[in-house]
Each structure stands twice: as C-alpha cells, then as structure tokens.
Amino acid sequence: MFIIDYIKDIFKGLKSLLTGMRVTGYYFTHHKEIITEQYPDNRATLKMADRFRGEVVMIHDENNEHACTGCSACELACPNGTIKIINKFELNAEGKKKKAIDTFIYHLELCTMCNLCVVACPTDTIKMEPNFEHSVYDRSKLTKVLNRPGSKIKAGVE
Amino acid sequence: MFEELGTTAEGDMLINIGPQHPATHGVLHLVMTLNGETIKKTEPHLGYIHRSIEKMxxxxxxxxxxYVTSxxxxLSSHINNHGCSLAVEKAMQIEVPERAQVIRVIMDELTRIASHELWWGAMAMDLGAxxxxxxxxxxxxxxxxxMEETCGARLTMNYICPGGVMMDLHPDFQxxxxxxxxxxxxxxxxxNELVTGNIIFQNRMKGVGVLSKEDAISYGCTGPTARGSGVSSDIRKLYPYEVYSKVQFDEVLETGGDSFSRYMVRINEMLQSIKIIEQLIDNIPEGEFQAKTKAVLKLPKGEFYQRVETARGELGIYIVSEGGTTPHRIKFRSPGFSNLSALGHMVKGSKIGDLVATMGTLDLVIPDIDR
Structure with missing residues (x-):
C-alpha cells in the first residue's frame, strides 16, 4: 500500500503544480498585464509624485528673491546636521543693521529626507523637490549652497 | 565565545549559516551544530547591523x-513611527484629532499588507518558488x-509625527x-492557487518547526508567530489604541503551531487588514490633521510605555524622561528579537532543510533585531 500512496502523492503534487503553472501561463500569454517600467529608457515620460522627497531646494521668485530670514529653525530641526546657515549683517535703507543670510549650506550626502526642516520653516522658504538622480563622481559636489548668487530677501518678510 | 569551526569531539559538525547567506534575509549569523543532517543546536550571533539607535x-x-525608528x-515603518508618537502624546496628554487617528490606522493597515506581501514572496523564494x-x-x-503620493517616500516615510500626521491626505488617496x-x-x-494550495509546499510546511503554546508564551513570542501557536496576542484587540476599538475585525488564530499555521495566520491577516481599511476609507472625518503643539516638545518627568502591533508582533517603546527636551533613556522592545530566540527550540532535532522553511515563516527583519 505504501507504493500506491507514494505514486498517488506524486500525481497530486503534479496536479497542484500545474494549477500554479496556470497562473504563470496566463501572464506569459497576456502581454498587456506587464507592468514593468524600463527605468533609464522612460526618463522622458517618468512622472514622480509631487510630494516625493528627493532634495531640499530654496524657492526663488523671478526677481531672484527668497523669503529666508536666517532664523535657523531648519538648522535646529535637522537631526543630522545637514543644514548650516551663515548669517551676515546688512545695512538697510534707514542705515540700521539687519540680519540676513550669507550662505545656506545644505549637505545632501547627510540628508535623510525626513521633511522636518520644511515643516519647521516659518516662512515656507524651503521645500522638497522630487528629483532623485543624485549620483556624482565626487562627494564634495553633494554639498550645495541653496541661496542663489546675488539673491536677496523679499521686501516685507520679517 | 566562538568555538572553532570544524568537527567537535563528539563527531558533530559546527558550521556557519550567514552572515551573508541568501536565505537569512540580511546579516543573520547562525552557528549550527549538526549531526549528519540533524540539527542539534542553533546559536544566533547578532551585532552585524547594530547602529545603536537607542543611544542615538x-x-x-x-x-x-x-524618524530614526523607521x-x-x-517594513512596518509607519507603525514604528506611530508607536513613538503615541508614547510622546501619552506623556504630554495631547489630544489627537479624529481625522489624524483614522488616517494613522489606515496607513498602519496598508503597511501591514505591504509587509506581509513582501514576506509571502520572500518566503516562497526561500523554498525555491x-x-x-x-x-x-x-x-x-x-x-x-x-504612500509616495501622500507621504512623499516609499519606505522610510516619517509621516506620523507627535500630534497627528505631517501632511494632509492627497486628494486622490481614497x-x-x-x-x-x-x-x-x-x-x-x-x-492561494500558486502557493497555499500546492501539495509540495504544504508537505514542506506541515509539521515543521513546531512551537507549542506554552513555549510560545515562555519565549515571549508575539504577533503571527504566537498566534500560529494559538496564543491570543493581538495588541489591537487586547489593548486597543486609536480607533481600533471602533472597527470590526477578527484576531486570526491557528492552533497547529507549525510553519503552515504561521503561514495561514499571515495570509488571513491580510484579509482582516483589508476589512479594517474598507470600514474606514469612506468614513474619514473632516477636520484638522494635526493637533496644535509647541515647536519644542518637553515631556514631564517620569517613565512612559506604549505598545503597538507591528506586522511582526508587539513593539514596545519605553521612554524615561528627566523633564528636558531629549529623552534620558529609550528602550525598544522589538518583536523580532523574541521570535528569533525561539528558533533554536523550533528546529532542534529536525533536518537542516527545514531550517529555511521555519526561518521563512518567522518573518525576521534583522535591523529590527539588532537596532
């Protein structure tokens, strides 16, 4: 009887194997079910989600003006020391000294895209961009200055 | 500490499985004592991916x-963030808006399905499918x-934060x-057609890696590992948090205690998660998604503990606060560590081929064990 059970088991196994193969066969013959995207080839049509967190950027308007007051709230909120803000003092129209940012240093190589700096910013100056292609040949290229050269603070932002 | 590999005085063989073995899903290192093909002793060696998260x-x-707990x-980063946020809210007595509570639970259950899906595929791959x-x-x-659309990331979301959630839902979410x-x-x-109903698969799983109810309790197993042995351990049912007390779902229990029972628990848990999401997705209340909190959180002096049910079992977050802005000490009770400690007991006396079938159903995530 052992032999009969053994042979029965083999046929049962074969039958369940074929049941599973039916699923595989279905997808083998139905090409419109394929959902794979060929990544580097589809870069022209690739659309990332708007909220995707790829890197921190500073928003500049058409007059090359930003809203950063240099309050360092993002620097304090960052858990990794990714952001470093260097401030300077400018003379305003009335001849008074006023704090303004000199350089907004952003270390992309340390950033974990946790979004805490964007949440902390009181003037919504920085935001996350969905750009995710960051590979470079030299690590120092990942250290970025976010305020554009010659840019200054918008009028009316305190 | 490490015995020299090779043959022992009794004629047993000491071999390494891992830390770089495809079936261990990460850097798990098992030192095994084998008599022929029979396993006599299994000793996990940890520390290969220790990042000292608790100290950090x-x-x-x-x-x-x-964000570090992601x-x-x-694989269940939302639920880890959820547990930490709950612990902080418990200490500060922050009232979370109902909208945020519902969003959090939907996100948790989506994460649980995603985690179980990955486990299902990886476990079948371990067994050769x-x-x-x-x-x-x-x-x-x-x-x-x-997740990418609403939270902005695919794996380490950092979406749930103390006080609610970080952003409102995307308009297309529902x-x-x-x-x-x-x-x-x-x-x-x-x-089910591909794997569950397959006779070859069932024969490899049934009666393998048996963990009795008593052993599951004494090893401190939680989650699907314990529920496969018939131990009722679902934190969502036993100590409900957020809106889990208002939704209808069943705690999946199997009594076999073998690998196939654990497999069935996880398969059926996916359906229960779908059931929870279906009840909540049309009933997301309007309102704030975040409670008003101060920019710098200060916890009162004391000790706070919060437990949540992750995809692998019970995660405990223990915070000791001295009254400052940073915790004095944080301890995480991770589910994977206790589940792994039962592995040696489960595979003792079985053949080495069954080790993979047993380890696959434990759903081990090594960074969770090592932290």
Whole structure:
C-alpha cells in the first residue's frame, strides 16, 4: 500500500503544480498585464509624485528673491546636521543693521529626507523637490549652497 | 565565545549559516551544530547591523527621534513611527484629532499588507518558488505608490509625527486605496492557487518547526508567530489604541503551531487588514490633521510605555524622561528579537532543510533585531 500512496502523492503534487503553472501561463500569454517600467529608457515620460522627497531646494521668485530670514529653525530641526546657515549683517535703507543670510549650506550626502526642516520653516522658504538622480563622481559636489548668487530677501518678510 | 569551526569531539559538525547567506534575509549569523543532517543546536550571533539607535535617540529631540525608528523595522515603518508618537502624546496628554487617528490606522493597515506581501514572496523564494516574489511585489508596488503620493517616500516615510500626521491626505488617496482593495481581492486567489494550495509546499510546511503554546508564551513570542501557536496576542484587540476599538475585525488564530499555521495566520491577516481599511476609507472625518503643539516638545518627568502591533508582533517603546527636551533613556522592545530566540527550540532535532522553511515563516527583519 505504501507504493500506491507514494505514486498517488506524486500525481497530486503534479496536479497542484500545474494549477500554479496556470497562473504563470496566463501572464506569459497576456502581454498587456506587464507592468514593468524600463527605468533609464522612460526618463522622458517618468512622472514622480509631487510630494516625493528627493532634495531640499530654496524657492526663488523671478526677481531672484527668497523669503529666508536666517532664523535657523531648519538648522535646529535637522537631526543630522545637514543644514548650516551663515548669517551676515546688512545695512538697510534707514542705515540700521539687519540680519540676513550669507550662505545656506545644505549637505545632501547627510540628508535623510525626513521633511522636518520644511515643516519647521516659518516662512515656507524651503521645500522638497522630487528629483532623485543624485549620483556624482565626487562627494564634495553633494554639498550645495541653496541661496542663489546675488539673491536677496523679499521686501516685507520679517 | 566562538568555538572553532570544524568537527567537535563528539563527531558533530559546527558550521556557519550567514552572515551573508541568501536565505537569512540580511546579516543573520547562525552557528549550527549538526549531526549528519540533524540539527542539534542553533546559536544566533547578532551585532552585524547594530547602529545603536537607542543611544542615538538620547541626543535627539522628541520630534527628531521618530524618524530614526523607521530604520529599525523598515517594513512596518509607519507603525514604528506611530508607536513613538503615541508614547510622546501619552506623556504630554495631547489630544489627537479624529481625522489624524483614522488616517494613522489606515496607513498602519496598508503597511501591514505591504509587509506581509513582501514576506509571502520572500518566503516562497526561500523554498525555491521564484515567481510568487514578482506577483507579491506587483501588489506591493501599488501600496508604495499610494504612500509616495501622500507621504512623499516609499519606505522610510516619517509621516506620523507627535500630534497627528505631517501632511494632509492627497486628494486622490481614497480613490487609489479603493482601487487597490478591488485589485488585491481579485489577485488574492492567485496567491492561494500558486502557493497555499500546492501539495509540495504544504508537505514542506506541515509539521515543521513546531512551537507549542506554552513555549510560545515562555519565549515571549508575539504577533503571527504566537498566534500560529494559538496564543491570543493581538495588541489591537487586547489593548486597543486609536480607533481600533471602533472597527470590526477578527484576531486570526491557528492552533497547529507549525510553519503552515504561521503561514495561514499571515495570509488571513491580510484579509482582516483589508476589512479594517474598507470600514474606514469612506468614513474619514473632516477636520484638522494635526493637533496644535509647541515647536519644542518637553515631556514631564517620569517613565512612559506604549505598545503597538507591528506586522511582526508587539513593539514596545519605553521612554524615561528627566523633564528636558531629549529623552534620558529609550528602550525598544522589538518583536523580532523574541521570535528569533525561539528558533533554536523550533528546529532542534529536525533536518537542516527545514531550517529555511521555519526561518521563512518567522518573518525576521534583522535591523529590527539588532537596532
């Protein structure tokens, strides 16, 4: 009887194997079910989600003006020391000294895209961009200055 | 500490499995004593991916330490963040708006499905079936797309924060979750057809890696590992948090205690998660998604503990506060560590081929064990 059970088991196994193969066969013959995207080839049509967190950027308007007051709230909120803000003092129209940012240093190589700096910013100056292609040949290229050269603070932002 | 590898005085063989073995899913290192093909002793060696997250948390503020916990059990990162946020809210007595509570629970259950999908594919791959991996990742991809749209990231989200959630839901969220539910239901039969109903698979799983109810309790197993042995251990049922007390779902229990029981628990848990999401997705209340909190959180002096049910079992977060802006000490009770400690007992006396079948159903995530 052992032999009969053994042979029965083999046929049962074969039958369940074929049941599973039916699923595989279905997808083998139905090409419109394929959902794979060929990544580097589809870069022209690739659309990332708007909220995707790829890197921190500073928003500049058409007059090359930003809203950063240099309050360092993002620097304090960052858990990794990714952001470093260097401030300077400018003379305003009335001849008074006023704090303004000199350089907004952003270390992309340390950033974990946790979004805490964007949440902390009181003037919504920085935001996350969905750009995710960051590979470079030299690590120092990942250290970025976010305020554009010659840019200054918008009028009316305190 | 390490015995020299090779043959022992009794004629047993000492071999290493891992830390770089494809079946151990990460850097798990098992030192095994074998008599022929029979396992006599299994000893896990940990520490290959220790990042001292608990110590790191001591220098981070209560807003910052939440994001680090995504890196522990990266497959249920939402639930880790949820637990930490709950612990901080419990200490500060912050009232979370109902909208945020519902969003959090939906996100938790989506994460649980995604985690179980990955486990299902990876476990079938361990046993030699390669195609299930692609099918499970096909559905998992839909969930990660939903996460990407709303939370902005695919794996380490940092979406749940003390006081609520970081951003409001994406306008398309409800539509996309509903289409995922119908997609998942139509594809779920394929899973059973491919793997669960397969006789070869069942023969490899039934009666393998048996863990009795008493042993499951004494080893401190939680989650699907304990529920496969008939231990009722679902934190969502026993100590409900957020809106879990208001939704209808069953705690999945199997009494076999073998690998197949654990397999069935996880398969059926996916359906229960779908059931929870279906009840909540049309009833997301309007209102604020975040409670008004101060920019710098200060916890009162004392000790606080919060437990949540991750995809692998009970995660405990223990915070000791001295009254400052950073915790004095943080301890995480991770589910994987206790479940792994039962592995040696489960595989003792069985053949080495059954080790993979047992380890696959434990659903080990090594960064969660090592932290």
């Amino acid at each position: 948390c001591e220098s981070l503020t209560y807003r910052q330490f939440v 890196r522990m059990d990266y 390669f195609t299930p991996f692609f099918y499970s990742f096909r559905e998992r991809e839909t969930i990660t797309d939903i 539509k996309r979750v509903k289409s995922f539910i119908s997609l998942f239901k139509s594809k779920f039969d394929e899973y």
